Amino acid sequence: MKNPQSAVEVFFHDYARHTDTGDVPELAACFADTFVAGNPQGAQAVRASDFALVLPKRIKYFESLGCRRTELISLEPVELDRRYVSARTRWRLTFERPGGEALPLEVESTYLVDTGVQPFRFLVYIAHQDIMEVVKERGIAPA
Numbered sequence: 282m283k284n285p286q287s288a289v290e291v292f293f294h295d296y297a298r299h300t301d302t303g304d305v306p307e308l309a310a311c312f313a314d315t316f317v318a319g320n321p322q323g324a325q326a327v328r329a330s331d332f333a334l335v336l337p338k339r340i341k342y343f344e345s346l347g348c349r350r351t352e353l354i355s356l357e358p359v360e361l362d363r364r365y366v367s368a369r370t371r372w373r374l375t376f377e378r379p380g381g382e383a384l385p386l387e388v389e390s391t392y393l394v395d396t397g398v399q400p401f402r403f404l405v406y407i408a409h410q411d412i413m414e415v416v417k418e419r420g421i422a423p424a
Contacts, residue, residue, distance in 0.1 A: 301351045
């Protein structure tokens with residue numbers, strides 16, 4: 282992603298950095314105390330404290346698959362009103378395959394951001410693909 286210009290871009294830039302480095306406390310702090318997480322199978326309310334407990338396992342799993350880099354490559358924020366911003370994003374995960382070959386994988390997600398609080402917080406996170414299925418389909422994870 283290019284250099285951030287707006288406060289929302291700065292927020293996402295920081296979130297992307299925390300995602301890439303696996304900084305669980307900083308990642309969890311980006312989410313409201315309770316937020317909605319959605320994917321192709323449906324949606325559910327999630328407590329950020331529960332999310333923080335699951336994140337280390339997810340990070341270790343993706344590292345075990347060879348994920349070496351997570352980058353925010355596209356951000357399309359839309360101001361819904363003075364407080365809320367919807368943002369469609371595209372992420373590139375780079376997996377290292379046996380022999381050192383890099384295998385990029387791109388996924389999309391949408392967030393609803395509350396900009397009326399400091400720091401900003403995600404209220405909704407929607408993954409447009411089931412990442413666990415995608416890594417299986419691409420041969421990154423066992424089927």
